[in-house]
Amino acid sequence: MRVRLTLALVDRPGVLLKALEQIALNGGNIISIIHNRDRITSGYVPVSVNVEFPDPASLERAKKGIEGSGIPVIEAETLEKEIATMILVGKADVDALIRKVEEHGSKISALHLTGGVESPCLKLLVEAPHDKLRPLLSSLEKLAEEWDALLITEG
Amino acid sequence: MIRCVILGYGFLGRRLAKELALNRVEGVKLVGIASSKGHIYREKGFKSSELPEDITRASDFREGSSLELVDGRLADLLVELTPTNIRDGEPGLSHIRRALEEGMDVVTANKGPMALAYEELTGLAEERGVMLLYEATVGGGMPLISLQKRCLMADELLEIRGILNGTTNYILSRMHFEGMTFDLALREAQMLGIAERDPSLDINGIDTALKIVILANSLMNARRKLSDVKVKGIRKVTSEAVAAAKESGMAIKLIGTASEEELSVAPRLIKLGDPLCIHGTLNAVNFKLRILGNLTIIGEGAGESTVSALLNDIREVARARSG
Numbered sequence: 070m071r072v073r074l075t076l077a078l079v080d081r082p083g084v085l086l087k088a089l090e091q092i093a094l095n096g097g098n099i100i101s102i103i104h105n106r107d108r109i110t111s112g113y114v115p116v117s118v119n120v121e122f123p124d125p126a127s128l129e130r131a132k133k134g135i136e137g138s139g140i141p142v143i144e145a146e147t148l149e150k151e152i153a154t155m156i157l158v159g160k161a162d163v164d165a166l167i168r169k170v171e172e173h174g175s176k177i178s179a180l181h182l183t184g185g186v187e188s189p190c191l192k193l194l195v196e197a198p199h200d201k202l203r204p205l206l207s208s209l210e211k212l213a214e215e216w217d218a219l220l221i222t223e224g
Numbered sequence: 225m226i227r228c229v230i231l232g233y234g235f236l237g238r239r240l241a242k243e244l245a246l247n248r249v250e251g252v253k254l255v256g257i258a259s260s261k262g263h264i265y266r267e268k269g270f271k272s273s274e275l276p277e278d279i280t281r282a283s284d285f286r287e288g289s290s291l292e293l294v295d296g297r298l299a300d301l302l303v304e305l306t307p308t309n310i311r312d313g314e315p316g317l318s319h320i321r322r323a324l325e326e327g328m329d330v331v332t333a334n335k336g337p338m339a340l341a342y343e344e345l346t347g348l349a350e351e352r353g354v355m356l357l358y359e360a361t362v363g364g365g366m367p368l369i370s371l372q373k374r375c376l377m378a379d380e381l382l383e384i385r386g387i388l389n390g391t392t393n394y395i396l397s398r399m400h401f402e403g404m405t406f407d408l409a410l411r412e413a414q415m416l417g418i419a420e421r422d423p424s425l426d427i428n429g430i431d432t433a434l435k436i437v438i439l440a441n442s443l444m445n446a447r448r449k450l451s452d453v454k455v456k457g458i459r460k461v462t463s464e465a466v467a468a469a470k471e472s473g474m475a476i477k478l479i480g481t482a483s484e485e486e487l488s489v490a491p492r493l494i495k496l497g498d499p500l501c502i503h504g505t506l507n508a509v510n511f512k513l514r515i516l517g518n519l520t521i522i523g524e525g526a527g528e529s530t531v532s533a534l535l536n537d538i539r540e541v542a543r544a545r546s547g
């Protein structure tokens with residue numbers, strides 16, 4: 070998973086190195102670093118580091134490690150989207166479905182309806198930020214239950 | 225010599241009795257068989273030619289409860305093969321409980337008692353210092369429980385995922401390859417004897433759920449009950465849904481999952497290249513381990529193959545008791 074970590078660094082040599090060490094120590098692969106020198110606020114320079122982490126747990130450990138060495142992590146934003154295929158069998162309220170997906174910061178990138186009114190079957194391709202997919206799936210699961218429909222997801 | 229009695233003389237009971245009567249396991253002698261109507265006990269053992277087709281016709285047939293074969297120190301090993309009952313596990317639960325209390329070792333293929341009373345029965349076996357082996361309850365002849373307990377015990381099992389029911393896999397496979405409707409595929413499976421006349425336990429996912437509970441409790445140290453499993457069956461899977469999956473390079477499979485977070489059974493989309501994506505009546509189980517990674521076992525998950533697991537468990541008992 071690719072993540073953009075925004076750190077608040079004190080403008081002193083060696084501080085960035087400490088943060089990068091914590092990232093490497095936890096299996097993170099650093100892709101790029103951007104110093105936002107034009108955004109210096111009260112002695113801090115916001116630095117954005119794009120990192121590839123093997124999994125969410127290693128990201129969490131790296132965040133803890135960075136903060137443990139006295140560097141505040143302002144933001145950790147997932148850059149990658151996940152694309153998930155799902156099939157909804159039975160009658161569904163498509164508007165409500167789209168709304169639910171959008172509520173979770175995700176979007177439907179393809180929608181395919183077959184079976185007509187007799188036996189409706191909706192295939193969806195959903196694009197979701199890495200960390201949003203699980204909660205999205207469980208709320209879609211609830212919607213499907215309300216409609217007495219069957220939601221079939223990957224896994 | 226270990227004296228063995230078989231309670232339940234049906235599909236598995238008959239086949240196992242034959243193997244034992246042919247002395248397939250050294251040190252084990254078959255001395256008793258029972259059906260719902262009564263039992264036969266022969267202290268000197270059965271030769272394979274002496275195994276009755278209908279036990280009620282045998283001259284030494286006795287009407288009465290199968291517990292008579294468990295009480296009274298007539299045997300050392302019980303093989304429990306009565307029908308699975310998901311309501312209260314009976315009569316298997318009483319058979320197994322009594323045998324363990326009597327100090328007998330037990331081997332079973334009966335999912336009911338193992339899924340409903342796992343903690344009680346394994347606790348009782350430990351307390352009495354006897355063996356309780358149940359490889360045959362899950363995945364037919366496929367070694368799953370003994371594989372983990374013998375070969376993977378130092379690794380950490382993070383997740384179990386798999387196709388654990390051959391009947392539903394057959395139905396979904398026919399829908400996938402032939403474009404059949406669910407009803408037609410089910411009727412075909414019934415005609416071929418793959419699905420039972422009342423297929424509801426399979427179709428509704430309960431059979432898979434029982435197996436997931438047994439695997440989670442015995443391999444992941446969980447303390448789960450059948451009611452802890454979120455279960456969705458395949459009855460609502462339409463041919464449109466199967467076709468839509470196929471178009472995306474996937475198949476719909478009934479997947480049982482056990483992890484620390486949850487136990488579930490649901491139809492899921494599986495990529496056609498995934499090792500779990502096997503067809504027909506085959507079963508497949510994937511163990512996700514911390515160090516080893518993924519390990520997938522594929523095999524016939526029911527029928528005659530189950531006798532292999534039963535014999536292996538019996539042999540395990542014989543080995544432990546011979547030394």
Ligand SMILES: NC(=O)c1ccc[n+]([C@@H]2O[C@H](COP(=O)([O-])OP(=O)(O)OC[C@H]3O[C@@H](n4cnc5c(N)ncnc54)[C@H](OP(=O)(O)O)[C@@H]3O)[C@@H](O)[C@H]2O)c1
Pocket residue numbers: 231232233234235236237258259260261290304305306307308309315333334335336360361362364525526527528530
């Ligand atoms: N078949 C498989 O492929 C398979 C695979 C894995 C696990 N299993 C499990 O293994 C068990 C046996 O399966 P199966 O296919 O052999 O079943 P089965 O053909 O239905 O045979 C069950 C046998 O149990 C007998 N029985 C019923 N109540 C009894 C009682 N109170 N005391 C003694 N015997 C009693 C029946 O007697 P009557 O003939 O008098 O009714 C019958 O002989 C089941 O729990 C099943 O779920 C089966």
